[in-house]
Each structure stands twice: as structure tokens, then as C-alpha cells.
Amino acid sequence: MITQIEELIKLQNVDKEIIKTKKQLKEFPKLIKEIEDKIARSIQIVENAKKRLVENQTSRKKLELDVEEYKNKIREKKLALNSIKTNKEYSAMIAEIEFMEKKKEEAEEKVIQSLIETDEIQEEIKKAEEERAKVKTVYEKEKEEILKQQKEVESHLKELEEERAKIVDFIDEEYLKLYTELGKTRGGIPLSKVVNGFCSECYMKIRPQVLVELKKGKDVITCENCGRILYLEVEVKE
Ligand SMILES: [Zn+2]
Structure with a gap:
């Protein structure tokens, strides 16, 4: 009987260890997901900056077209000045040309602003890419370490289960x-x-x-x- 109790005690100890080990194993996927999320976030920052660069370039193209359009209109109106008969019409046309000039300057100002933004975004992309590379290196290494630990715990669990099977062999069915x-x-x-x-x-x-x-x-x-x-x-x- 004492032997049976001894075996049962051993079994309970092994079972406690098995429960602990299984709980430990459950943590690994969480840790790995955390690392993958961090890598994904650093990639996302780069992607967002690149998207903004595309938007910046698209909007600048539109502004440049606006500048061209104002230039054409100004040219047309300046030509039309030659065929104007009255002073009133002449003054009105001059006012229109001045208005167009103002619009053109505003658009040109925006093009310059947009070019400054391009530089800023490109700088941001460069920094984000450096950070992404750094994060990837650090976390890949960490992930590798976690996977290694996971394997160790898995093999420990296997050992425990083998040990348990051996103990169970000694215990009466009842x-x-x-x-x-x-x-x-x-x-x-x-x-x-x-x-x-x-x-x-x-x-x-x-x-x-x-x-x-x-x-x-x-x-x-x-x-x-x-x-x-x-x-x-x-x-x-x-
Ligand atoms: Zn009791």
C-alpha cells in the first residue's frame, strides 16, 4: 500500500509539473504574436509614409496643371486686350488678368510648399525604413530565442508525459x-x-x-x- 501511495504522490507531482508546463507553452504563441505585431507596425509606418508621398506627388501634379492653365488664360487675355475698344472693357480685362496672376502665384506657392513636403516625407520614409530594419533584426532574434525556448519546454513536457506513463504502470487500476x-x-x-x-x-x-x-x-x-x-x-x- 505504501508503494501505491508513493506512486500516487509521484504521479501528483508529475501532474502538477505537466499543468505548469502546459500553461508555460500557452504563453509562447502570445509572445510570438507580440513580436510579429511590432514588426508589422514598423512596416505599416513605412507604408503610410509612402502612401503620403504618392498623394503629395498627385496633388502637386494637379497644382502644376493649374499654374499652366492660369498662364494660358493670362496669355489669352493679354492678347484680347489688343482688340478691346472701350476703357471700361479694358479696365475690366486688366482686373481679370490681375486676378488670374494672383491665382497663378498662389498655385505656384503651393507647388513650392508641396516640394518642401516631398523632402520631409522622403526623410520620414528613410528614417522609418531604418527603424523597420532595426526592429526586424532585434525582434527576429528575440523570436528565434522564444522558439528555441518553446522547443525546450515541449521536449520537457514530452519527458514528463513519458515519466507519467511509467508511474501509471505501477498504480492499480482502482x-x-x-x-x-x-x-x-x-x-x-x-x-x-x-x-x-x-x-x-x-x-x-x-x-x-x-x-x-x-x-x-x-x-x-x-x-x-x-x-x-x-x-x-x-x-x-x-
Ligand atoms: Zn482534507
Whole structure:
């Protein structure tokens, strides 16, 4: 019986480790996603700046066409001045030409502004691309490290599962069944150590008679309060 309890204790220890390891494994995809998100964000910054450069160039082309159009209109109106008969018409045409000149200058001003913006955006793209390269290098390395750790934890889990299978081989079917059932309803802790005469899981005082039975080690004894399989500290042998 003592051997059975020993094996059950070993099984619970391995199971605890398996739960911990599985929890650890769940973290890896999250860590990798975080890294991939950071890389994606740095790429997005470059893409956004490039998009703005295209918009800047498109709007400048339109402004340049506007300048040309005003120039043509001014030329036409200056030619038309020759055929004007009255002073009133002449003054009106001059006013129109002046208005067009003003419009043309405004458009030219905007073209210059747009060229300044082009330089700024190109500088931004350059910096964003440098940052992207830096981020990629740093995080790719980090990702590699995480994948390596993940593999280690995975192989550790495999070892634990092999160890568990070996332990299970030593345990009688009825105890294994009890262990499994208790594990489901007792938060994965089917066994409880008796410490100073108390169940260490539910803190219930163990009756002296039960302690005597436990010391005899002839049967599997469960806690009268929480139902866990009890064992005495002295039985723990590694
Ligand atoms: Zn208990």
C-alpha cells in the first residue's frame, strides 16, 4: 500500500509539473504574436509614409496643371486686350488678368510648399525604413530565442508525459480511477499531505483513529472532509 501511495504522490507531482508546463507553452504563441505585431507596425509606418508621398506627388501634379492653365488664360487675355475698344472693357480685362496672376502665384506657392513636403516625407520614409530594419533584426532574434525556448519546454513536457506513463504502470487500476476522479473535482490535487495532524489541503483535523490507520499503511485513506487521498510526510521518498 505504501508503494501505491508513493506512486500516487509521484504521479501528483508529475501532474502538477505537466499543468505548469502546459500553461508555460500557452504563453509562447502570445509572445510570438507580440513580436510579429511590432514588426508589422514598423512596416505599416513605412507604408503610410509612402502612401503620403504618392498623394503629395498627385496633388502637386494637379497644382502644376493649374499654374499652366492660369498662364494660358493670362496669355489669352493679354492678347484680347489688343482688340478691346472701350476703357471700361479694358479696365475690366486688366482686373481679370490681375486676378488670374494672383491665382497663378498662389498655385505656384503651393507647388513650392508641396516640394518642401516631398523632402520631409522622403526623410520620414528613410528614417522609418531604418527603424523597420532595426526592429526586424532585434525582434527576429528575440523570436528565434522564444522558439528555441518553446522547443525546450515541449521536449520537457514530452519527458514528463513519458515519466507519467511509467508511474501509471505501477498504480492499480482502482486507485488510478480514484485519483483521476478526485483530480477532476479537487482542482487537480487528489492527494493531501497530513501535516501536524491536519489535512494540508482543507485544514481539517484528522481523527486519531484515522491517523492510526494511516500509519499502518494498509489501505488508501481519504480525508473525511475534502475526500482527498491522505498520506503522511514520512512516506515521501524520491
Ligand atoms: Zn482534507
